[in-house]
Amino acid sequence: MSRLNSLKQRSDLLQALRRFFWQRDFIEVETPIRLITPALEDYIDAIPANGKFLRTSPELHMKRLLCEGAEKIFQIGACFREHEHGERHREEFTMLEWYEAHCDYRKIAGDLHELFKFCSVELNSRQEYFSQELEVLSLEDAFAKYAKISLEESIENNNFEETLCFEVEPHLGKERPTLINDYPASMAALSRKKQNAPHLAERFEVYVDGLELANAYSELTNANEQRQRFQECRDLRKSQKRITYDLDENFLQALENGMPEAGGIALGVDRLAMVLSGAKDISSVLAFGDE
Numbered sequence: 001m002s003r004l005n006s007l008k009q010r011s012d013l014l015q016a017l018r019r020f021f022w023q024r025d026f027i028e029v030e031t032p033i034r035l036i037t038p039a040l041e042d043y044i045d046a047i048p049a050n051g052k053f054l055r056t057s058p059e060l061h062m063k064r065l066l067c068e069g070a071e072k073i074f075q076i077g078a079c080f081r082e083h084e085h086g087e088r089h090r091e092e093f094t095m096l097e098w099y100e101a102h103c104d105y106r107k108i109a110g111d112l113h114e115l116f117k118f119c120s121v122e123l124n125s126r127q128e129y130f131s132q133e134l135e136v137l138s139l140e141d142a143f144a145k146y147a148k149i150s151l152e153e154s155i156e157n158n159n160f161e162e163t164l165c166f167e168v169e170p171h172l173g174k175e176r177p178t179l180i181n182d183y184p185a186s187m188a189a190l191s192r193k194k195q196n197a198p199h200l201a202e203r204f205e206v207y208v209d210g211l212e213l214a215n216a217y218s219e220l221t222n223a224n225e226q227r228q229r230f231q232e233c234r235d236l237r238k239s240q241k242r243i244t245y246d247l248d249e250n251f252l253q254a255l256e257n258g259m260p261e262a263g264g265i266a267l268g269v270d271r272l273a274m275v276l277s278g279a280k281d282i283s284s285v286l287a288f289g290d291e
Contacts, residue, residue: 016122026072033060035247040233045082054080060251074098087281094269101260104218105202107265125276138182146171172207189229191217208275215267223255245289
């Protein structure tokens with residue numbers, strides 16, 4: 001596909017995404033790109049930017065808007081993560097995030113399925129594939145089905161990411177999109193725990209063609225628990241001699257003031273463009289992907 005054709009298809013996708021949310025009364029928002037402190041996550045590293053950091057996600061600022069009374073918001077914009085470059089990754093990439101008050105990750109899963117169908121029709125691409133109901137597997141069952149070791153063993157052996165990437169993910173989303181849920185609570189620092197199974201988080205990820213497209217939560221709203229999880233993440237990063245970040249006190253104060261129950265999701269726009277166009281390399285869907 002020529003660069004101009006790729007640009008046109010990407011433009012069509014961005015317009016379709018916005019139409020989807022505008023038709024459902026979401027407000028499009030913009031939040032800061034340079035942050036005093038990024039969200040603390042175990043294995044995501046922020047890029048320094050003249051005394052601040054480029055955002056790895058707009059998540060914490062968008063949740064602050066929920067705390068102020070916003071109920072249905074979305075954002076499409078650039079995010080940045082250090083040391084991520086390859087056929088499926090870039091240090092700078094485009095993220096779609098949306099949050100809705102008074103719902104949970106199950107509602108978000110349904111909306112994601114509707115978004116997939118909407119975009120496939122609007123772009124006239126892979127309509128049959130995206131019209132199918134999502135395949136749903138627990139993370140434990142996905143490991144049992146595709147990996148040589150169990151989920152528990154991969155965590156104990158400290159090779160969870162390697163096993164997931166090389167043994168499990170290539171099998172996901174082949175005939176229809178696959179939703180993986182029931183992640184250990186320790187793998188979801190910003191997610192609410194399942195009420196009837198507190199060792200698990202209300203989190204899911206969705207895969208298409210072996211490619212992770214989206215990561216969703218029922219959002220954690222308890223400020224004390226969130227502070228504790230941030231501190232545990234900070235301690236882990238410090239023990240591994242990796243860069244640590246201060247806790248985002250503005251966000252934690254907003255949680256203390258009160259945040260409604262909510263669901264939220266982050267979706268990689270570049271990757272969605274890849275699967276809709278059939279591209280094998282992320283550079284094919286970027287205006288200057290070879291730079």
